[in-house]
């Protein structure tokens with residue numbers, strides 16, 4: 115469910131015609147729907163309300179401070195993975211006690227920043243990190259809480275680059291090791307190790323891995339408690355499915371239906387760290403067609419956005435539904451689908467301007483006829499879109515726009531050439 119719909123062949127974001135935004139702001143631009151963010155967050159909050167649950171929206175998925183701001187106002191906490199994200203979350207008015215900090219390589223500087231801020235939990239990825247956190251908090255006279263990230267070793271069936279919950283991974287520790295770490299460190303005065311963190315990866319499409327993970331982790335928590343230690347919170351991480359194709363993933367309430375019954379009466383608070391399930395279909399990347407051309411038997415649609423703006427197709431072979439922003443009535447897409455084929459379509463590659471063969475958004479895709487100047491919308495680009503963008507080829511990063519009903523505002527200006535060289539002077 116999102117708020118990007120065609121009306122009379124024109125793509126609207128909520129009540130705003132996307133063409134108006136392109137005319138005012140230019141292209142390429144990331145365009146977000148506030149109502150979609152709000153809808154997803156509220157549905158998750160509601161789905162888990164039988165348990166004491168804190169949603170910590172994952173900043174790395176889409177971290178503009180204007181977005182974080184309204185998420186914080188709606189009660190969201192934040193999952194951060196760097197000092198920069200912590201800074202963003204705090205700038206946006208995020209409540210420190212609702213911030214959790216994950217990541218395998220937290221530096222002393224980042225740990226100190228988070229200790230100073232007074233965050234909720236450090237999500238600890240190794241014994242070495244825990245020892246360092248204890249050292250730093252002792253030196254600085256600080257107290258904090260920590261969650262140990264455990265690998266439940268379940269099969270997540272996603273792209274290898276975004277699969278993190280198995281034994282052979284740089285993330286977290288395995289179950290036996292985890293029990294020993296609680297034995298050794300949970301009585302520390304400065305660092306209260308009192309929670310367990312699990313994050314399976316990103317891009318899941320079914321509930322099963324979560325159910326399996328909870329079933330594997332609960333006995334571990336019981337073992338740790340049986341040894342006399344406190345486990346007050348289970349942080350189940352993120353990775354819940356996002357709707358890249360219409361209705362292709364479980365809803366928040368379907369996930370909750372699998373997870374909540376397992377955790378009832380277990381005396382555990384729950385933390386969830388959803389990223390893309392909240393923001394993916396809350397944003398699109400809007401580009402303009404610069405040229406079309408034929409190469410051999412192929413037609414190419416060359417747009418003014420490139421892999422520097424949205425790297426997911428190149429990096430993960432990710433699918434994004436792509437469609438012109440204005441079409442004749444017969445070409446209004448009934449759903450977003452990999453194989454959508456409407457009579458009169460042309461099979462094309464949609465590519466960017468960058469000097470790399472991997473600079474493409476779609477290959478062999480059936481689209482309504484496209485000509486120079488047409489606006490092209492790359493859907494479901496809200497997650498890991500802008501946040502993974504770069505200045506490659508000295509291209510300024512795209513503008514970001516937030517739509518709220520029939521109004522829109524630029525929440526990040528388009529980078530200028532001057533912006534790009536400023537730090538080099």
Ligand SMILES: *Cc1c(COP(=O)(O)O)cnc(C)c1O
Pocket residue numbers: 172174175193195216217313315316317351352353354387388389390391497
């Ligand atoms: C990336 C990440 C998330 C969010 O993942 P999504 O797939 O966007 O939901 C949550 N927690 C941790 C620890 C992460 O690294």
